[in-house]
Amino acid sequence: MADRTLPIEGSLDLTPPRERENTWLDTLHEWVVTVDHKKLGLMYMMMAIFFLLVGGAEVLCIRIQLAWPNNHFLSPQVFNRFFTMHGTTMVFLVGIPLVFAFGNYIIPLQIGARDMAFPRLNAFSFWMTLFGGLLLYYSFIGGGGLYGLGNAPDTTWWAYAPLTARAFSPGHAMDYWALALIVTGFGTLGGAINVIATAISMRCKGMTLMRMPLFTWLLLVDSGLLLITITPLTAAQIMLVIDRYLGAHFFDTQAGGSATIWMHFFWIFGHPEVYVLVFPAFGIASEVIPVFSRKAIFGYPAMVAAGVGIAFVSMGVWAHHMFTIGMTSVSNAFFVLSTGLVGVPTGIKIFNWLATMWGGKIRFRTPMLFCTAFLFQFLLAGLTGIMLSVAPWNWQLHGSYFVIAHFHYILVGAIVFNTFAGIYYWFPKATGRMMSETLGEWHFWLFFIGFHMTFDTMHFLGFEGMPRWIYTYPADRGWANLNLVVSIGGLIQGVAVLVFAYNLISSLSKGKIAGNDPWDAWTLEWSTPSPPPPYNFATDPVVQSRRPLWDLKHPEDPDWKYEQ
Amino acid sequence: MSATTLVPNAVTLPEQPWNLPSRGRVAMYCLIIGESAIFTIFVVAYIYYIGRSLTGPTPKDVLDVPIFNTICLFSSSVTIWLAERAIDRNLVRTFGLWWAATIALGLVFITGTGIEWHRLIYQDGLTIRTNLFGTTFYSLVGLHATHVVVGLSMLLLVLIFTLTGHVRHEHSERIQVLALYWHFVDAVWVVVFTVVYILGR
Numbered sequence: 001m002a003d004r005t006l007p008i009e010g011s012l013d014l015t016p017p018r019e020r021e022n023t024w025l026d027t028l029h030e031w032v033v034t035v036d037h038k039k040l041g042l043m044y045m046m047m048a049i050f051f052l053l054v055g056g057a058e059v060l061c062i063r064i065q066l067a068w069p070n071n072h073f074l075s076p077q078v079f080n081r082f083f084t085m086h087g088t089t090m091v092f093l094v095g096i097p098l099v100f101a102f103g104n105y106i107i108p109l110q111i112g113a114r115d116m117a118f119p120r121l122n123a124f125s126f127w128m129t130l131f132g133g134l135l136l137y138y139s140f141i142g143g144g145g146l147y148g149l150g151n152a153p154d155t156t157w158w159a160y161a162p163l164t165a166r167a168f169s170p171g172h173a174m175d176y177w178a179l180a181l182i183v184t185g186f187g188t189l190g191g192a193i194n195v196i197a198t199a200i201s202m203r204c205k206g207m208t209l210m211r212m213p214l215f216t217w218l219l220l221v222d223s224g225l226l227l228i229t230i231t232p233l234t235a236a237q238i239m240l241v242i243d244r245y246l247g248a249h250f251f252d253t254q255a256g257g258s259a260t261i262w263m264h265f266f267w268i269f270g271h272p273e274v275y276v277l278v279f280p281a282f283g284i285a286s287e288v289i290p291v292f293s294r295k296a297i298f299g300y301p302a303m304v305a306a307g308v309g310i311a312f313v314s315m316g317v318w319a320h321h322m323f324t325i326g327m328t329s330v331s332n333a334f335f336v337l338s339t340g341l342v343g344v345p346t347g348i349k350i351f352n353w354l355a356t357m358w359g360g361k362i363r364f365r366t367p368m369l370f371c372t373a374f375l376f377q378f379l380l381a382g383l384t385g386i387m388l389s390v391a392p393w394n395w396q397l398h399g400s401y402f403v404i405a406h407f408h409y410i411l412v413g414a415i416v417f418n419t420f421a422g423i424y425y426w427f428p429k430a431t432g433r434m435m436s437e438t439l440g441e442w443h444f445w446l447f448f449i450g451f452h453m454t455f456d457t458m459h460f461l462g463f464e465g466m467p468r469w470i471y472t473y474p475a476d477r478g479w480a481n482l483n484l485v486v487s488i489g490g491l492i493q494g495v496a497v498l499v500f501a502y503n504l505i506s507s508l509s510k511g512k513i514a515g516n517d518p519w520d521a522w523t524l525e526w527s528t529p530s531p532p533p534p535y536n537f538a539t540d541p542v543v544q545s546r547r548p549l550w551d552l553k554h555p556e557d558p559d560w561k562y563e564q
Numbered sequence: 565m566s567a568t569t570l571v572p573n574a575v576t577l578p579e580q581p582w583n584l585p586s587r588g589r590v591a592m593y594c595l596i597i598g599e600s601a602i603f604t605i606f607v608v609a610y611i612y613y614i615g616r617s618l619t620g621p622t623p624k625d626v627l628d629v630p631i632f633n634t635i636c637l638f639s640s641s642v643t644i645w646l647a648e649r650a651i652d653r654n655l656v657r658t659f660g661l662w663w664a665a666t667i668a669l670g671l672v673f674i675t676g677t678g679i680e681w682h683r684l685i686y687q688d689g690l691t692i693r694t695n696l697f698g699t700t701f702y703s704l705v706g707l708h709a710t711h712v713v714v715g716l717s718m719l720l721l722v723l724i725f726t727l728t729g730h731v732r733h734e735h736s737e738r739i740q741v742l743a744l745y746w747h748f749v750d751a752v753w754v755v756v757f758t759v760v761y762i763l764g765r
Contacts, residue, residue, distance in 0.1 A: 117587040193594040201587035227598040235605035242703060247693035250609060250703075256618045256696050265605055 035119035036534055040126050041105030042430060045423075047130055048097040049504075053497070054137075055089035058082045060494055067487035069475040079471035080154035085136075087157030088177065090411065092184050093133040095277040098419055099226075100125070100191045102280050103219045105430065107195060109525035109532060110213045112204025112541040117197035121190050128187030132180045139176035153177040156469070158270060159240075161251030161262040166244050175244060178237045185234040192223035192230070199223075204524075206543040210304075211563070213523045213546070214297060215283035218307050222279035225272055225311045233269035236262065260325060267318035275314040278410060281378075281418035282307065282349060285371050288418075288425050289353050291521045292368035293360030296547060296559070299352045306352075309345035317342060323394040332391045339389035346382055350375065365519075366440030370421035373448055377413030381406060384459070399469075402462025405455050412451060412493075420447070420500065427504075428518045432530040433511030439503040446496035453489025457482050522547035588741040596748045599711070603752055606707055607759055610700040614764050617695035626688040629761045633676035634753065637712075640669035641750040644743045652740075654733040660726045666746070667723060670716045677709050701760065708756050711749045718742055 031039060062082050065074040074082065104122065108115055116122050139152045151173045155163050164174050199220040203212065212220075239250040240262075249255035251262045290297045297303060319327065319335045327335075353375055362368065384406040388394050397403060420443070427435050466479050473479055517526040527549055528536055545551055545559035614623075647662035681702075684690045692702045722742065725731050731739070 118591065189595075189598050193591050193598070196594050197587040197591040200590050201584045203584060205582045227594055228601045231598045231601035232605045235602040238707075239606075239609065239703065242692070242699070248699040248703065249693070249696050250699055256613075256616045257699075258612070261609065261612060265609075268605075 035115075035123045037104045037108050037116045037119065037122060038430070038532060038534075040122050041101050041103075043126055044097045044101035044104060044129070047126075047133070048094050048101055048419075049501075051089050051093035051097070051133060053501070055086050055094060056494060056497060058086040058089070060490060062086065063487040063490040065471060066473075066483050068484070069473055069477070069480050071472055074471065076471045077154065080469075081152040083469065084153045084156055084159075084177075088136060088153065088181075089133075091157060091273065091277070092181060093129075093136070095273075095411075095415065096184065096188050097129055098415075099219070099222060099276065099280050100129075100188075100195075102215075102284070102422055102426075103191070103195050103223070106426065106525060107198055107216050107219060108202065109429075109528060109536060110216050110523050111199065111202060111207055112524050112537055112543065113198065113202035114536050116194050117202050118194050122194050125187040125190035125194065128190065129184050132182075132184030132187060135176055135183060136180035139173045139180075142172065142176065158263075158266050160266075161240075161257075161259040162253050164240060164244075164262075165252060175241070178240050178244070182234055182237045182241070185230050185237070188226060188230045189234075192226035195219055195223040196227075204537075204541050204543060210301070211543060211546045214286035214300065214303055215280075215523075217304050218279045218283035218286065221307045221311050222276055222283075225279070225314070226276050228315070229269055229272040229276055232265055236265035236269070239265075260322075263322055263325065264319070267321045268315075271318040271321060272311075272314045274407070274410060275310055277415050279307070280422070281374065281415045284418045284422040284425070285353055285374060287521075287523065288367045288371045288421050289356050291425075291519050292363045292365060292371070293357045294363070295356055295360040296522075296550075297352070298355035298358075299348075300546065302348055303352055306345035306348040310342060310349075313338065313342045313345065317389075320389050320394070323391045324398045336389055336391050340386060343382060343386055350379055350382075365424075366435070366437060366444060367421040367425040369441070369444045370417045370424070373444075374414055374417045374421065377409055377417065377451075381409035381413055384409065397462055399467055400462040401458045401466045401468065404468055405458035405462060408455050408458070413455065417447075417451075420444075423504070425519070426525075427507070428511075428514030429525055429528075429530050429532070431508060431511070432514055433507055433509075434514045434518060435507040435511060436503050439499055439506075443496050443499045443503060446499060447493055450489045450492030450494075450496055453492065454486050455489075457485045457489065461486070517549070520553075522550045524548055527552075586737060586741075588738060589744070592741045592744045596744070599748065600752075603707065603755070606700075606704045607755060610704050610759055610764070613696045613700050617697045619695045621688055621690050621694070621697070623697055623701070623760075623765045626684055626690055627761060627765055628680075629765075630676055630680060630757075633673050633680075634757055636669045636676070637673045637750055637753050640666045640673070641747055643669060644746050648736075648740050648743050651731070651733065651736045656726070656731060656733075659731070659739075660723070663719065663723055663726060667716060667719050670712060670719065674709060674712050674716065677705065677712075704756060705760060708749070708752055711752065715746050715749050719746065 031043065034040065059082075061074055062079065065071050065079060104116065107113075136153075151171050153159070153169075153173045153176070155169060155174065155177075159174070159177065162168060164178075199212070199216055209217075239248075242248045243250050243252060249257045251257050251259060253259055286297055286303060317335060317339045319331060320339045323332060323335070357372075364372075384402070388397065388403065388406055424435055424440055427433075461479060461482050464477075464479060464482070466473065466477070466483075473483075514530050516528065516530055518530075519526070524541060524543065525532075527541070541548065543551075545563050547559045551558040551560060643662045643665040647659050647666060650656075650658035650662060690698045690701075692698050719742070722731065722739065
């Protein structure tokens with residue numbers, strides 16, 4: 001397959017690049033000053049994987065602490081800091097960078113552009129995100145205050161008022177938290193603007209909106225959602241900083257301020273954020289499933305419409321995080337119904353992916369394994385979501401391990417699984433080498449088993465009444481065995497991620513040479529060499545259908561004859 | 565799979581024009597949408613806290629409606645529009661004049677805000693920590709004033725380029741993108757003015 005020629009013959013500059021003195025300082029300099037969307041995409045990816053390991057290490061400590069009753073592995077204070085940092089890290093320093101890692105690398109290649117619309121803004125956004133992350137972690141060193149030397153935010157990742165006020169959170173840990181999120185927020189805003197401008201204004205000739213690959217479509221919708229999602233968080237953080245530094249009273253209940261309004265502001269951001277994080281996973285599924293089922297995606301227009309629909313509905317569901325604060329019945333009913341409504345477009349997506357696989361010639365390579373698991377896990381996560389969206393049920397289980405199980409089913413079962421799928425799928429494009437299939441299967445099965453041990457079991461812990469945020473529990477509650485299973489599952493996932501990390505690093509030098517198009521795929525990125533040259537396309541491609549490479553490979557039966 | 569040589573598809577559809585929106589404009593509209601969300605949160609907080617301060621002073625006691633400032637700011641939208649039109653017609657000198665007028669009007673506005681704040685702080689004793697009114701008032705009006713200052717800095721930069729002869733007709737597009745931001749800052753003032761000086765009093 002590797003010997004396929006490029007779609008436009010003679011279009012590439014095949015002279016070898018100028019030999020550089022490749023000292024490590026040159027290489028480092030090249031990466032620091034780069035504005036190339038591919039390098040920035042890889043840097044976002046490296047950042048995400050690095051913080052995934054950090055956040056994962058934190059949660060493993062938490063799971064060791066909870067494995068036995070009355071355990072003393074972590075002190076209560078450190079436990080609080082670790083689950084706060086775990087949540088903040090995974091959302092802002094793993095999830096968001098992953099959106100832009102894939103977005104940056106793939107979108108320009110998929111739409112036949114030479115770079116993002118604003119390369120320098122792109123670099124700026126990346127460095128803002130990275131330094132925001134470093135600022136957050138600096139709080140371990142610099143966050144000292146009344147607590148002593150090292151300190152870190154310990155107020156959970158949604159940081160409810162008035163716990164965040166100076167009186168209750170002395171020292172600078174909360175300040176680092178708020179400032180870090182403002183800084184990464186600007187990076188995110190810049191990235192989102194860039195993706196939208198790229199997808200709208202940089203498409204190659206013939207790439208109408210209804211011919212855009214679904215991955216690009218979903219990232220476009222995702223970035224639109226980010227514009228109105230990350231900014232309310234920035235606004236709320238500015239208010240928090242004003243409260244803490246200037247003595248204002250936004251969230252100061254002593255002066256008539258409201259703690260509830262922080263909850264509203266936070267979840268207006270926080271709920272759509274979940275969709276923001278899951279959209280790239282949808283996009284990856286929409287690329288991987290057709291290619292590995294050897295069929296065009298089923299119901300392309302419905303997939304686009306469902307994506308836009310999810311984005312719209314997700315803006316009106318935030319208070320389902322707040323059923324227990326005592327809202328009016330009308331508000332409760334509204335948020336129950338609006339949350340249920342999200343199930344409709346999401347269901348359309350699941351059915352369309354299944355219909356794509358139906359009757360296809362499925363090849364279960366590693367990316368497809370992860371995507372298949374994603375389908376089931378995402379469905380289950382949606383079902384527990386519907387359960388939790390029903391206010392009376394929510395009153396029973398709010399703040400229990402059932403909730404943790406539910407949202408980790410999305411965040412790990414859908415997002416992390418498909419992130420792995422995406423990495424296995426596009427690794428050959430980015431590096432020119434295949435990742436090891438054997439290690440990939442080991443990684444998949446270990447992660448799959450560990451995932452289900454951990455998060456399936458957590459549902460039952462929730463039913464048995466185990467609350468979140470407790471650092472330990474007495475032996476007579478009957479939670480001990482299940483907690484041990486959860487913790488062992490967590491460790492298995494940790495081992496799986498190490499297998500993945502080893503696979504990633506060893507495949508860089510030892511992997512099979514991939515060629516341009518190892519999966520026999522159909523979107524434009526597979527028409528470039530692997531890895532693509534800095535300019536991507538020597539001449540601007542022209543497309544006539546949603547699957548330009550199919551048209552090239554099958555001139556007797558091109559897609560554009562059938563598409564409207 | 566066979567290694568047949570693939571050539572670009574020879575069957576080409578009739579040549580269609582391929583025009584995409586300008587990326588600068590798209591990006592500015594996106595920025596405006598994002599900024600609107602930030603302002604929405606501050607406006608919601610302001611409206612939510614109207615009349616909830618536990619101590620005085622209240623808006624009724626201390627706020628005067630800044631009619632003159634408001635007229636100046638709204639006029640600056642007109643002058644910047646005239647400037648845009650001038651550069652579009654390649655009248656660089658006229659452009660410079662209207663552009664300078666815009667900056668002058670913006671400066672009048674921001675000075676007016678400064679005078680108002682000075683009076684509120686030193687005569688009426690209202691600071692950001694006095695009560696909820698002070699908190700929300702200085703934050704919302706201050707957020708808008710920050711945007712005015714950022715806008716003025718960018719306008720000033722373009723004025724310097726104009727005076728040194730670097731602005732030409734081909735920059736018309738970029739100037740219009742920048743002007744979009746200024747129009748947005750003005751439009752936000754409509755909301756802030758209504759909420760703070762009319763509803764809030």
